[in-house]
Amino acid sequence: MPMNEQPPWGRKKKPSAPEDILAQIIQAIRDFFEGQGNGKNRKTEGPGVDKTQPDNTRGGALLAAFVVALVILQLGLSAFFTIAPGEVGVVQRFGRYDRTTEPGLHLKIPYIEQLTKVDVERVRKEEFGFRSSGQGQNSRFDRTDYEMESLMLTGDKNVIEMAWIVQYKVSDPVHFLFKVRDVPQAVRDVSEMVIRRLVGNMDFDYVLGNRDALAAAARQELQDELNDLEAGISVFTIQLQDINPPEPVKPAFNEVNEADQDMMRLVNEAEKVYNEIIPKARGSAKQIVEEAHGYAVERVNRARGEVARFQAILKEYQGSEQVTRQRMFLETMEEILPKTERLYIMEEGRNAALPLINLSAPPPQKTEQKTGQQP
Numbered sequence: 001m002p003m004n005e006q007p008p009w010g011r012k013k014k015p016s017a018p019e020d021i022l023a024q025i026i027q028a029i030r031d032f033f034e035g036q037g038n039g040k041n042r043k044t045e046g047p048g049v050d051k052t053q054p055d056n057t058r059g060g061a062l063l064a065a066f067v068v069a070l071v072i073l074q075l076g077l078s079a080f081f082t083i084a085p086g087e088v089g090v091v092q093r094f095g096r097y098d099r100t101t102e103p104g105l106h107l108k109i110p111y112i113e114q115l116t117k118v119d120v121e122r123v124r125k126e127e128f129g130f131r132s133s134g135q136g137q138n139s140r141f142d143r144t145d146y147e148m149e150s151l152m153l154t155g156d157k158n159v160i161e162m163a164w165i166v167q168y169k170v171s172d173p174v175h176f177l178f179k180v181r182d183v184p185q186a187v188r189d190v191s192e193m194v195i196r197r198l199v200g201n202m203d204f205d206y207v208l209g210n211r212d213a214l215a216a217a218a219r220q221e222l223q224d225e226l227n228d229l230e231a232g233i234s235v236f237t238i239q240l241q242d243i244n245p246p247e248p249v250k251p252a253f254n255e256v257n258e259a260d261q262d263m264m265r266l267v268n269e270a271e272k273v274y275n276e277i278i279p280k281a282r283g284s285a286k287q288i289v290e291e292a293h294g295y296a297v298e299r300v301n302r303a304r305g306e307v308a309r310f311q312a313i314l315k316e317y318q319g320s321e322q323v324t325r326q327r328m329f330l331e332t333m334e335e336i337l338p339k340t341e342r343l344y345i346m347e348e349g350r351n352a353a354l355p356l357i358n359l360s361a362p363p364p365q366k367t368e369q370k371t372g373q374q375p
Helices: 018-037 056-078 173-178 181-199 204-209 211-229 247-319 321-341
Strands: 079-081 086-092 096-101 104-107 114-121 124-128 131-133 140-142 151-153 157-171 233-244
Touching: 079 086, 086 173, 096 173, 114 173, 114 321, 124 181, 151 181, 157 181, 157 204, 181 233, 204 211, 211 233, 247 321
Parallel strands: none
Antiparallel strands: 079 104, 086 096, 086 114, 124 157, 131 140, 151 157, 157 233
16 A cells, blocks of 8 residues: 555545645635634524534634744744855844854854855956857857947047956955945946056057056056955956957058058168168277287387397497498398399409390299109
């Protein structure tokens, strides 16, 4: 026999479904109130009494017991609560902060203490200049009606369109719940203020070329401002998505960029030529100067050497005039004769030989003696 079935003897059949139990409760309440309205002057004993009427006292007792049991059950269930991983529970007693609970099963006083769960691990984000819908490959980005968030003025009075994302986590649940009424709106307002102020102090070209520095400075200043507000959050990162000029001025901006690029190209080419010619000219000038210094040192040293040699010869000549003169003559002949092509030796006393010399004749060729085997 199944356990949810009642035997056909000895016991009344009880409802086996919640709907049956609810119907029985409603019927008992109806019978209780109908019995009170119709049985005020009706006697319960004596002849002519309708004994088939329900016992209202018994139905009221059953209803009261059920209500009491329901209240006790509700109190028992509401006294326990569970905090999931990645969450913390903030408990208020009579509306005032009492304690913070960690993940797990905990107990609170029903109707006196109120629980609020805060997710401290989820990365929250705020988008500026666009809104995204969907995730993954099906993500869609909508930029319409968000121009006022992205348009801003740079330090050189150029209009720029910027989109960015702020990601943050809850670091202090108590401050997150009680210090600032609307934390996401505060993040939006403070972030927009910080980004506009930083961009307003920078040139357009600097903003385009220094995204990482701008994002890091904005994240630090945003965190400082939120700490002053005691918002209870930690800024995770600021991601700069797009930095572009507005659509109406994009053609003019592209022309300006092309002109700037041409100018930079010409400047680079000029610097290249400068770096090739100027160092070479400086090297040549330095080489000439060094050669002049070397030549001057050589001439001075040679002159000093000749002076010293002349003084040495003069000293020897003064000591022994005839010998020194003969020696100087012989040394001079040793130096000159090997370089002479023709040599004429005249006997002493003959002065008529000069007309007999054929000065126009070519010098005699030197014969080379070959060494080798004779035929």
